[in-house]
Amino acid sequence: MQPLANITPLKPAGAIEVRNVGQIFKTTTQDVVALEDVSLDVKPGRFVVLVGPSGCGKSTLLMMIAGLRQQTSGTITISGAPIPEPDPNRVGVVFQEASLFPWLTAEENVEFPLALRGVTKNDRRARAQDALQLVGLDGFGKRHPHELSGGMKQRVSIARGLVQDPPVLLMDEPFAALDEQTRMTMGDELLRIWAATGKTVVFVTHSLTEAVYLADEVIVMSPRPGRIVDHLQVSLPRPRTYEMLSGDAFGSLRDRIWRHIRKSA
Amino acid sequence: MQSGLAVKAARVAIVVALFAIWEILSRTGIVNPRLLPSASDTLSTLGELLQRASVRKDLTVTATEVVTAFALAVPVGALIGFLIAENRYFAEVAKPLLFFAFSIPKSIFLPMFILVFGVGFSQKVGFGFFSTIFIVIISTTTAVESVKVEHLTVARSYGATPVQTAFRVYLPSMLPVLLEALRISMIFNLTGVILAEMYASRDGIGHQIATWGENFQMKQLLAGVVMIAAIAIAFNELVRWVETRCSHWRT
Numbered sequence: 001m002q003p004l005a006n007i008t009p010l011k012p013a014g015a016i017e018v019r020n021v022g023q024i025f026k027t028t029t030q031d032v033v034a035l036e037d038v039s040l041d042v043k044p045g046r047f048v049v050l051v052g053p054s055g056c057g058k059s060t061l062l063m064m065i066a067g068l069r070q071q072t073s074g075t076i077t078i079s080g081a082p083i084p085e086p087d088p089n090r091v092g093v094v095f096q097e098a099s100l101f102p103w104l105t106a107e108e109n110v111e112f113p114l115a116l117r118g119v120t121k122n123d124r125r126a127r128a129q130d131a132l133q134l135v136g137l138d139g140f141g142k143r144h145p146h147e148l149s150g151g152m153k154q155r156v157s158i159a160r161g162l163v164q165d166p167p168v169l170l171m172d173e174p175f176a177a178l179d180e181q182t183r184m185t186m187g188d189e190l191l192r193i194w195a196a197t198g199k200t201v202v203f204v205t206h207s208l209t210e211a212v213y214l215a216d217e218v219i220v221m222s223p224r225p226g227r228i229v230d231h232l233q234v235s236l237p238r239p240r241t242y243e244m245l246s247g248d249a250f251g252s253l254r255d256r257i258w259r260h261i262r263k264s265a
Numbered sequence: 266m267q268s269g270l271a272v273k274a275a276r277v278a279i280v281v282a283l284f285a286i287w288e289i290l291s292r293t294g295i296v297n298p299r300l301l302p303s304a305s306d307t308l309s310t311l312g313e314l315l316q317r318a319s320v321r322k323d324l325t326v327t328a329t330e331v332v333t334a335f336a337l338a339v340p341v342g343a344l345i346g347f348l349i350a351e352n353r354y355f356a357e358v359a360k361p362l363l364f365f366a367f368s369i370p371k372s373i374f375l376p377m378f379i380l381v382f383g384v385g386f387s388q389k390v391g392f393g394f395f396s397t398i399f400i401v402i403i404s405t406t407t408a409v410e411s412v413k414v415e416h417l418t419v420a421r422s423y424g425a426t427p428v429q430t431a432f433r434v435y436l437p438s439m440l441p442v443l444l445e446a447l448r449i450s451m452i453f454n455l456t457g458v459i460l461a462e463m464y465a466s467r468d469g470i471g472h473q474i475a476t477w478g479e480n481f482q483m484k485q486l487l488a489g490v491v492m493i494a495a496i497a498i499a500f501n502e503l504v505r506w507v508e509t510r511c512s513h514w515r516t
Contacts, residue, residue, distance in 0.1 A: 068422055086422045093422040099415045102514040103437045112433075113423040144514050 013079045014044035014167030014200040016065060021074035023060055023226075034060050036225035038074070042217075044167065047194055047201045049215040051208060053261055057226025058204045059172055065202060066093050066170050078168055088113050091168045092161030097177040100145040100153055100160075107132060107141035110159045131159035134193060151182040158193065169194075171203045175210070183207075184242070187214055191240060208261075212253045213240055220257050222264040229260050302484045311488035320473065324492075327470045330386060330458045334393025339450060342398040343443075346405025356406065363406075367399040372460060379465050389461045389469065396457025397450050404446030408439035441512035448504040455497055 018040040025032040035057040042048050050058040063069040065076055067083040076083060078090050086093075092113075100109050110128040111119075119127075132141055135155040145153055154174050161169050171190075175183045187210060194201055205211055211218050212234055220230040232253060236244055244250050284304045290296045291303035302310075314320045349355045349363075375392060382388035412435055420430045462471025470489060477486040 066422055068418065086424055088423045091422075093419075095415060095419060098413065099419050101416060101419075101434070101437070103440075112419075115433075116420075116423055116425050116429055146514060 012044050015077075015079060016040070016042035016168065016200060016202065017075075017077045018061070018065070019075045021061070021064065021071045021076060023057065023064065023069075024072045033225035035071075036227055038226065038228055040219060040228065040231075042200055042202060044200050045198050047191075047203070047214060047216045048219060049203045049205060049211040049217070050219050050221060051205060051211045051257060051261070052221030052226070053223050053264060054206075055226075056221040056223040056264075058221050060226070061221075062170050062172050062202060062204050065168075066091055068093075088117075088164050088166060090166050091170055092164065092166045094154070094157045094161045094169065094171040094174045096173055097150060097153060100156055102145050104144070105141060106137065106143050106145070106148065106152075106156045109145070109156055110141075110163050112160060113164050127163055128159070131163040132156070134162065134196065135159045136189065149182070150178045151186050154178065154186060155189070158190070162193075162197065162199070167200060169199045169201050171201065173204050173206065176206065183210070188240075190214065191238070195238070208254045208257050209245065211257065212236075212250055213245065218253070218257060220260045222260070229264070230256070232256065300483060302487060306484055307487040307491060310484040311491055314485065314488050314492070320470075323468055323470045323473050326468045327458065327462065330389040330393060330462075330469065331455055334390045334397060334458055335451065335454050337390070338394045338397035338454065339401055339447065341394075342401025342450075343405045345398075346402040347409060349402070350406040350409035360406070363399060363403055367403060371396045371457060375461060375464050378461065384465045384467065389458050389466070392461040393454050393458040396460075397454040400453050401446060401450050404442065404449070405439075408442035408446065409435075411442050412438040441508060441515055444504055444508040444511060448501055448508070451500055451504070452497070455493075459493065 018038055021035060021038045022033070023035040025034050038057075038061060050061065052058050060069065064071050065078070065083070067086040070084070078087075081090075083090070100106075101112065104112065107125065107128045110131050111124040114124045114127060129138075129141065132138060135158050137152060137155050137159065140148065140152065145156070148156065157174065158169075161171075175186050178186060190201075191214060203214060215234045218230075218232040218234060219228055220232070221227065222229045234253060236247075236249055287301070287304040291298045291301050291306075349359050371392075374395065378388050378392045378395070382391050416434050416438065417430065420434045425433065459469075459471035459474075462469035463475040466472035466475075470493065474486060474489040474493075477483075477489060
């Protein structure tokens with residue numbers, strides 16, 4: 001007899017399921033509906049980008065998937081289980097630029113999640129080295145954040161998000177503070193890291209070009225109340241190249257997103 | 266830095282020049298040497314005073330009072346400051362009141378401390394505590410506010426417990442501001458204790474300085490001033506040294 005056969009198979013690691021999720025912010029004067037009836041399926045290993053104008057609740061949705069904020073209604077599961085609080089074994093989060101601890105070196109920043117769980121120093125260091133190598137920062141471990149460029153800081157952030165090897169990586173406008181060239185380079189770097197690790201990535205951005213360039217799927221959201229207004233499949237071949245940016249396929253996808261956003265802005 | 270050495274040399278030169286001017290003014294009689302004994306006389310008096318058992322006892326008394334007042338005011342003030350800063354409602358209510366209290370010169374309360382505590386150890390410690398605690402509270406609220414929300418979110422997203430968040434995020438974020446607060450608090454504390462000693466006391470170095478002044482013992486008086494100045498500067502520099510080591514990441 002196969003004892004496992006009777007157990008409902010879990011969702012594969014890295015699958016994200018968002019079902020009829022709503023979020024209401026209560027203020028003293030009124031209730032603000034930040035998100036309304038949002039449903040979304042992300043298959044393991046997919047690169048999904050959330051775009052939309054300011055105030056559409058895309059970052060709020062990401063924070064809920066991270067377990068940092070609880071939805072008012074609906075359910076969210078990651079790898080088949082709900083996420084009532086942050087779970088670094090299932091989800092790594094990469095924030096905007098200022099999120100590294102300035103008093104720690106790059107490798108200590110990457111070790112931070114491991115240190116919280118009491119991983120031994122040697123083990124921590126080894127895993128931080130691997131993560132830094134993966135993001136192309138070999139040899140920069142001893143530097144403090146103020147000694148690193150904006151792009152390098154975000155590489156450290158990504159390494160910190162990956163150091164516990166969670167199946168899901170959530171990224172909240174990670175390149176928003178970078179200059180245009182660095183942003184392009186970091187996009188390519190992220191795609192390389194993603195291809196090498198096979199993580200499920202949910203990426204929030206304001207930039208339509210960045211969205212189409214990076215994504216397998218783009219989710220377009222409208223503001224107040226935040227809703228999903230379109231869900232595009234980006235079928236451009238990988239690896240993505242700079243030349244694709246000027247192609248017709250790329251342009252028509254970006255135009256389609258822009259039409260949604262212009263309508264709601 | 267290339268000019269570092271030159272800057273240090275210039276600093277030393279200024280101090281030496283001040284002592285030289287002091288010496289010359291007194292020696293040449295431009296300033297009456299009875300009012301301003303020469304620097305060399307003052308320093309030799311200082312050496313002599315430090316040999317005296319009674320002066321050492323006064324120093325010990327003052328040091329005990331200062332350390333006790335400091336050891337009470339810093340943790341109590343830090344705790345109050347932390348509680349105020351962590352609660353938005355408290356912060357809104359209490360902050361202006363704290364600034365009111367802080368702006369009042371503490372010396373006007375000294376007679377009350379004498380009436381309540383009598384003349385003695387507790388009066389000095391009480392007044393030192395009172396002189397120090399407001400700046401500790403205010404600095405601690407500033408220190409708590411220097412903790413970045415982003416850093417707290419990062420800690421939470423990686424599953425930090427409250428204790429881990431306190432030690433790994435709050436403490437290192439606050440450390441530079443806290444050390445600075447410690448330094449400035451000590452200035453207030455020292456001023457409070459010595460003022461209390463000068464006003465009404467039977468012992469302590471502040472009492473001695475007041476007595477020397479009243480008896481027109483200028484050499485001793487100036488030696489006392491140099492002594493306390495040296496102690497205060499030494500403490501200040503020690504904390505500043507720790508500060509620079511702990512806050513190299515602040516740019």
